[in-house]
Amino acid sequence: MKMVYNWINIIQDYLLPPTCILCGNSGSNSRDICSSCYTHLPRNNLCCYRCAEILETPTVAPVLCGRCLSRHPAFDETYAPFIHQGAIRHLISTLKFGANYKNARLLGMLLAEHLKQTAERPNLILPIPLHKARYRQRGFNQAIEIARTVSRELQIPLDLTSCHRHRDTPHQTDLSAKKRRKNLKNAFSLIKPIPAQHIAILDDVMTTGSTAHELAYLLKKAGVSRVDVWVCARA
Numbered sequence: 001m002k003m004v005y006n007w008i009n010i011i012q013d014y015l016l017p018p019t020c021i022l023c024g025n026s027g028s029n030s031r032d033i034c035s036s037c038y039t040h041l042p043r044n045n046l047c048c049y050r051c052a053e054i055l056e057t058p059t060v061a062p063v064l065c066g067r068c069l070s071r072h073p074a075f076d077e078t079y080a081p082f083i084h085q086g087a088i089r090h091l092i093s094t095l096k097f098g099a100n101y102k103n104a105r106l107l108g109m110l111l112a113e114h115l116k117q118t119a120e121r122p123n124l125i126l127p128i129p130l131h132k133a134r135y136r137q138r139g140f141n142q143a144i145e146i147a148r149t150v151s152r153e154l155q156i157p158l159d160l161t162s163c164h165r166h167r168d169t170p171h172q173t174d175l176s177a178k179k180r181r182k183n184l185k186n187a188f189s190l191i192k193p194i195p196a197q198h199i200a201i202l203d204d205v206m207t208t209g210s211t212a213h214e215l216a217y218l219l220k221k222a223g224v225s226r227v228d229v230w231v232c233a234r235a
Helices: 002-015 035-039 066-070 086-096 101-118 132-138 142-154 177-184 210-221
Strands: 077-079 124-127 163-165 188-190 198-206 226-234
Touching: 077 101, 086 101, 086 142, 086 198, 086 226, 101 142, 101 226, 124 142, 142 198, 177 210, 188 210, 198 210, 210 226
Parallel strands: 077 226, 124 198, 198 226
Antiparallel strands: 163 188
C-alpha cells in the first residue's frame, strides 16, 4: 500500500509540481511549501506535554503547565508542532473560512511529519465532529480534511461515524476558558461503541483545550484507556 502512495506522489509531482502556497515559489519535498517558508514556520518547541500550552521557561524534561497541574484535562498528551500565528494561522484560517482544500493537505503532511518522530501510534484517529448546521453552512469539516492526509501518511484508520456533535455550540473565539467549558458541556455523544483502547482526537487548532477535554472525557467514560490530541497549532 505504501508503494502505491509513493507512485501516486511521484505522478502528481510530475504532472502538478508542488508550489508554495505562501509565496508562489517551487515547493520542496513534494509539499506545497518552499524550504524558506518552511524554515520560518512558528514552531511550538517549548510546551506543556499534556495540553501543549506554550511555556516561557526552558526545561530539559517534559513538564506540566500550571493549568494542567490544577485542573487535569481528560486527554493524556497533546501534539501541536506549531504556534497559531503568522503563516500557520493564515493556512488554517484560509482553509476553514475560504475552503482552500490544498491547505488541508499541506497541514496534514506537516502534522504527520511531526507525529512520525514524536507520537505513539493510536488504534484510530477521530477528527472533532462539526454539528450538522455548521457543516451545512461551511460545506466541509476542516478537521476531517486534515485527518485524511494524516491517516494516509501514518496508515492509521479514521473514524468518522462513531461520534456525533448534537449541540450547535456558539463560536468560542471571545469566550473565557470557564465559559468555553460550560458552552461545550454534553456537546458530544457516541453513536456506537469504539473498539479501540488508544485514540487520537484530531483538530486544526487548540485554544484552551475545552473541546478536546469534553470529547476525551466522553471517550474515557466509554472505556477508552488513552486519548491523545493531535492539532496543527496551539493558540
